[in-house]
Amino acid sequence: MNVLGTLQLGFIYGILTLGIFITFRVMNMPDLTVDGSFTLGLAVSAALALSGRPVLGLLLGFISGAGAGAVTGLLQTKAGIHSLLAGILTMTGLYSVNLAIMHGSPNVSLLQSGTVFSAIRAAFPAANKDVVILTAIVVLCVLCFAGLAWFFHTGAGLRVRAAGDNAAMVRASSINADHVCILSVALANAFIGLSGAVLAQYQGYADINAGTGIIVVGLASVVIGEVAVKKQTIVAGLLAAVIGAVAYRVLIALALSADFFPAYMLRLVSAVIVAATLAIPRLRAFAQDAKIKKEGRRNVENQ
Numbered sequence: 001m002n003v004l005g006t007l008q009l010g011f012i013y014g015i016l017t018l019g020i021f022i023t024f025r026v027m028n029m030p031d032l033t034v035d036g037s038f039t040l041g042l043a044v045s046a047a048l049a050l051s052g053r054p055v056l057g058l059l060l061g062f063i064s065g066a067g068a069g070a071v072t073g074l075l076q077t078k079a080g081i082h083s084l085l086a087g088i089l090t091m092t093g094l095y096s097v098n099l100a101i102m103h104g105s106p107n108v109s110l111l112q113s114g115t116v117f118s119a120i121r122a123a124f125p126a127a128n129k130d131v132v133i134l135t136a137i138v139v140l141c142v143l144c145f146a147g148l149a150w151f152f153h154t155g156a157g158l159r160v161r162a163a164g165d166n167a168a169m170v171r172a173s174s175i176n177a178d179h180v181c182i183l184s185v186a187l188a189n190a191f192i193g194l195s196g197a198v199l200a201q202y203q204g205y206a207d208i209n210a211g212t213g214i215i216v217v218g219l220a221s222v223v224i225g226e227v228a229v230k231k232q233t234i235v236a237g238l239l240a241a242v243i244g245a246v247a248y249r250v251l252i253a254l255a256l257s258a259d260f261f262p263a264y265m266l267r268l269v270s271a272v273i274v275a276a277t278l279a280i281p282r283l284r285a286f287a288q289d290a291k292i293k294k295e296g297r298r299n300v301e302n303q
Contacts (some may be wrong), residue, residue, distance in 0.1 A: 004130040006253040010246030011134075011141040012198050013217060017225070017241040018144055019065075019191035020218035025237055026152075027164040027184045032087030032215060034192055036094030037068040039211035041193030043101040046108045046206035054116045058197045065193015066186045068094060073182030098208055106208040115201035133202070140198065144191060145238055151187075152234045160184045161234065192218075216270045221245035223277040248273070 016038065023031040041061035048057030068090055075086035102108050117133055124132045151157040163170045163180040171177045200206045225244025229236050251273070255261060261269060 004134055006249050008134050008137050010249035011137045012195055012202060014141045014242040014245035015144050016192050016195035017218050017221040017245040018148055018238060019188040021222055021237060021241040022184055022188035024222055026161060029083045031185060032084060033068055033072045033090045033189055034215040035211040036091035037065045037189040037192045038196040038214045039098045040068055040094055041065050041196030042200040042206045042210050043098045045197035045200040046110055047101050049110050049115050049201055050113050054114060054201055061197025062190050062194040066190035069186035069189030070182055073185040077178035077181050108206040110204045117201055145242060148238055149235050213267045216274060220270050220274045221248045223274060224248055227277060
């Protein structure tokens, strides 16, 4: 197992998981825009890297992801479409948009183009390239984490958290619930788009199907992280999301290196991991109830 490569991918997907955490945990809403907005960031980043502007590609990957999320939010709030269907509609439309950005080609190679990572390697020629790349990715992930941790303690962030906790209360107050919904979905998909943008330049290519099933990767990371980090605060939740993304990549890398299953089974294993992790609280409660009943019967028998 390539430890440094696994950690690099883990922190790239950590940015994705931060976005999924916003909709899945903070807003308590399922958002299927993810598959499309991730690929949108990937496509935008690749297109701009090909034109010699890789840094702008990362920035516009973030902004384009936010735009995709805003469309989903508008469909939910202004068109009255259910959140699941709104996400599916945006994701479906983005497939054509992403192909258009990639000039109709399902694959775009960046091997002959400069990327942010090639520039970083060139700036530190004497250092280990994998360590340098990992450091750059970790710094970016930490900046995203710190930015979200700060945001959720601002007035706008507190309104987003309030809407997730009790939407009815928010509507009964002077807070515009529609604006909060649009903001939260846009912000979540901005980080998802950024993750795709970073991945495109990291791996040196963009693929139109790169986002297929990526929601499962994000959900697996969130729930794995929540098992590891118990404290229920917003900062702890964000930290758990990043830790879960890294842990998920380590688990997948270990399984692949041990030949437990072929590579094409990756999505199925991801789904099983999500289902198993989500079932842990229910299994714990079941075991606790069984223990209480057993102790109760024992006390009755002793009397």
